[in-house]
Amino acid sequence: MAKVRESEFQIYNTMTKQKEKFKPIVPGKVSMYVCGVTSYDFSHIGHARAYVAFDVLYRRSFAIECRLLCFCN
Numbered sequence: 308m309a310k311v312r313e314s315e316f317q318i319y320n321t322m323t324k325q326k327e328k329f330k331p332i333v334p335g336k337v338s339m340y341v342c343g344v345t346s347y348d349f350s351h352i353g354h355a356r357a358y359v360a361f362d363v364l365y366r367r368s369f370a371i372e373c374r375l376l377c378f379c380n
Contacts, residue, residue, distance in 0.1 A: 315371065316367050336373060339375075341358070341361045
């Protein structure tokens, strides 16, 4: 497996089914929209998955010194 520099990270692309180096569309700026869960019953651990996954991406974007714009509902 190839080494990744500290200022880079890989993300899984579901369209190509491969891990790819994360590269913002606009260099130095990352925008993301996080959609909350739609729960019809009791809360469970699966509801936290979306928030944890996007929190990791959010924090990692700061590590690669990107300006981040995030919307959550």
